[in-house]
Amino acid sequence: MTAAPNQFVARFRPLRLPRVCVAVTGSDPSEIVEKAEALVRDNTFLEFRLDYLARPVLALGRIKQFTEYHPHVSTIATCRRVANGGKFRGSVASQLDILTKAAAAGCQLVDMELQSAVHCKRTQLERLRTRAALILSYHDFRGTKKLEETLEKMVALPADFYKIVTTATTLHDNVVMMKFLEKNSDRYSLIGLCMGEQGIISRVLGVRAGSAFTFAAVSEDEKTAPGQVTAQELRSTYRIEQVDPATRVYAVAGDPVLHSLSPAIMNAALRRETVNGVYVALHAKTLKDLLGCVKEIPIHGLSITMPYKEAIVSHLDNTDAHTTKIGACNTLVRAQDGKLYGFNTDAAGVVRPLQQRISLEQAKILVLGAGGAARAAVYGLKERGAEVYILNRTLGPAQKLARSARARLVKRADLKKLTFDVIINATSVGMGNTRESPLNENEIRTRYVFDMVYDPPETRLMKMAKAAGAEVIPGIEMFVQQAARQFEIWTGKPAPLDEMLRVVNRVIEERAAAKDADDGLKKK
Numbered sequence: 324m325t326a327a328p329n330q331f332v333a334r335f336r337p338l339r340l341p342r343v344c345v346a347v348t349g350s351d352p353s354e355i356v357e358k359a360e361a362l363v364r365d366n367t368f369l370e371f372r373l374d375y376l377a378r379p380v381l382a383l384g385r386i387k388q389f390t391e392y393h394p395h396v397s398t399i400a401t402c403r404r405v406a407n408g409g410k411f412r413g414s415v416a417s418q419l420d421i422l423t424k425a426a427a428a429g430c431q432l433v434d435m436e437l438q439s440a441v442h443c444k445r446t447q448l449e450r451l452r453t454r455a456a457l458i459l460s461y462h463d464f465r466g467t468k469k470l471e472e473t474l475e476k477m478v479a480l481p482a483d484f485y486k487i488v489t490t491a492t493t494l495h496d497n498v499v500m501m502k503f504l505e506k507n508s509d510r511y512s513l514i515g516l517c518m519g520e521q522g523i524i525s526r527v528l529g530v531r532a533g534s535a536f537t538f539a540a541v542s543e544d545e546k547t548a549p550g551q552v553t554a555q556e557l558r559s560t561y562r563i564e565q566v567d568p569a570t571r572v573y574a575v576a577g578d579p580v581l582h583s584l585s586p587a588i589m590n591a592a593l594r595r596e597t598v599n600g601v602y603v604a605l606h607a608k609t610l611k612d613l614l615g616c617v618k619e620i621p622i623h624g625l626s627i628t629m630p631y632k633e634a635i636v637s638h639l640d641n642t643d644a645h646t647t648k649i650g651a652c653n654t655l656v657r658a659q660d661g662k663l664y665g666f667n668t669d670a671a672g673v674v675r676p677l678q679q680r681i682s683l684e685q686a687k688i689l690v691l692g693a694g695g696a697a698r699a700a701v702y703g704l705k706e707r708g709a710e711v712y713i714l715n716r717t718l719g720p721a722q723k724l725a726r727s728a729r730a731r732l733v734k735r736a737d738l739k740k741l742t743f744d745v746i747i748n749a750t751s752v753g754m755g756n757t758r759e760s761p762l763n764e765n766e767i768r769t770r771y772v773f774d775m776v777y778d779p780p781e782t783r784l785m786k787m788a789k790a791a792g793a794e795v796i797p798g799i800e801m802f803v804q805q806a807a808r809q810f811e812i813w814t815g816k817p818a819p820l821d822e823m824l825r826v827v828n829r830v831i832e833e834r835a836a837a838k839d840a841d842d843g844l845k846k847k
């Protein structure tokens with residue numbers, strides 16, 4: 324006999340579960356309950372990971388007090404066995420006993436793995452379900468395979484929710500999970516997501532595809548599964564409570580992409596302009612995987628970053644004039660018919676901050692570099708009538724660019740004699756460190772220095788430029804402006820620039836503070 328679909332909905336409708344359940348761990352009963360107490364103000368759905376305790380049963384008295392004191396909080400009791408990825412070393416019988424007692428202590432839901440449940444009598448599971456809603460769970464720590472077969476095995480047992488958690492080793496695994504949820508969530512109450520860094524999108528988009536809720540970590544340091552996102556991030560950055568089937572999906576794709584500032588800035592812009600959209604990060608290890616994912620998940624817009632800006636061009640159905648000239652695409656739009664259109668907004672990212680300060684017509688501008696970003700700058704500035712000079716470490720690419728854009732080449736030895744209105748650093752020198760600069764002090768003879776590098780926020784070149792009396796334009800302005808242009812292309816609305824700048828500066832400050840704290844800890 325198989326379980327009747329969606330039994331939970333009928334029996335526990337009053338629970339009205341929130342979208343995000345926060346996993347709470349602790350090394351002793353006081354710690355786990357104190358953590359829960361600290362969380363309840365912002366989180367009304369908690370999972371007590373009893374298996375993290377040496378003697379789970381000793382926590383149940385405290386948990387009973389907690390559930391009585393916070394009747395508005397929904398709680399799951401989980402006591403996952405070691406064999407199934409948890410920390411509980413006891414038998415299935417003692418796991419069942421602990422979960423039954425946890426239900427008596429007021430936990431409205433209990434989680435038991437399929438591998439344990441198959442060793443229980445049907446009557447035991449039915450009895451447990453009279454006390455709490457049962458989440459029957461299955462975890463695959465290696466891949467995302469055989470979801471339908473697994474569900475078939477699971478629904479042979481009575482439960483209120485069927486939870487399938489797999490591991491994403493490719494972006495496509497998220498597609499598999501989402502299609503599975505879309506297909507089956509109207510028949511069963513499902514919880515589905517993929518673990519791992521590549522599975523982060525399934526934690527946000529799974530609820531859009533039909534997962535009843537998703538799991539989050541209390542903080543960065545307290546993740547109970549790989550790739551888990553914090554509850555704060557899910558709610559404030561991704562606005563998970565509002566994600567619905569009509570939500571448009573946007574993403575940044577690259578490798579690496581974990582530390583990208585784009586989700587923070589773009590989600591802030593979507594929120595400010597009340598666009599029903601969510602912006603996630605796609606860690607694409609190959610272009611093929613990325614393209615497959617884009618075609619199958621209805622992604623509306625994509626920011627392309629390193630290393631795919633150039634390689635993606637030949638896969639697009641059409642491109643704007645900038646992309647064609649520059650040979651690199653940083654913005655993709657997926658039309659309703661599935662066709663992919665490419666744009667390049669890096670040129671706008673360079674031109675806009677400069678136009679706010681000077682007239683570009685005949686402005687004398689030196690561009691350092693001849694890579695993708697330099698090409699965007701050179702073409703963008705030439706279009707605005709600037710007199711553009713190019714200097715690159717390797718002569719070949721500089722010559723090619725100068726020829727095609729009708730710009731001039733400069734020799735490094737001549738820099739001491741030349742003055743410019745603007746010097747733009749479009750090389751990667753200075754990225755990630757404050758010791759390297761693409762120029763020496765005596766080569767900075769200009770009114771403005773525009774450093775495209777934005778990590779760190781203040782580069783060596785920027786410090787030297789200030790000392791030389793030049794005004795500095797930080798790379799973050801380019802980052803915000805190119806993102807603003809992307810936002811405009813995708814939504815047709817003007818971008819909330821001030822909000823985007825405010826958010827990006829806040830994130831940079833928070834990261835710098837976290838790094839300082841980390842460095843401080845290491846020194847101790």
Ligand code: NAP
Nearest residue numbers: 692693694695696697716717749750751754775798801802
């Ligand atoms: P890219 O295509 O890989 O080009 C890198 C450029 O840097 C090439 O011209 C390369 O010269 C030069 N370079 C690398 N190492 C060097 C060194 N040690 N000494 C001298 N020159 C060196 O990269 P890209 O996409 O153009 O990006 C360039 C920089 O712009 C990166 O730092 C990127 O983060 C930044 N960027 C910022 C934004 C923003 O929004 N602020 C947007 C796009 C890019 P060779 O030809 O000699 O190799």
